[in-house]
Amino acid sequence: MLSTWTKIEPTRNCYRFYAISLADDLFNAYVVSCAWGRIGAKKFRRKVVVFNSLEEAMTKIKYEESLRLKHQYQPA
Template sequence: MMMSTWIKIEPTRDCYRFYAISLASDFFNAYVVSCEWGRIGAKKLRRKVTVFNSLDEAMTQLKHEESLRIKHQYQPV
């Protein structure tokens, strides 16, 4: 399993966000990219799960999600 965590903190804008991206394989030889995000410390969060048949496709999606975090000024943890 592979995981990357990102945060964006801007106190002047009351912005305290996190974004976590994980890659794992399941029992059926599929690859699962899971994204969770929300406000740091909040009890509720949002989740998006995507299943891929190949590791290359899953890695492409993971890199895409990471590039979006960089574009939106998140910092890796």
């Protein structure tokens, strides 16, 4: 699963993206990975969190998506 968000405000020179992905690993855990930065930049930041259940992982994803809406990001 991949959720991508963008925030584009040319008047403020703001061109940002935020991507949230969900994957499972070999140890029956769920990995939520968030990446963010400036659109078109070579470098970006990332954080990875591991959960034992799908419900916990989905709760984290919903929380991150609600933060993106609060900060005026748009789904891409």
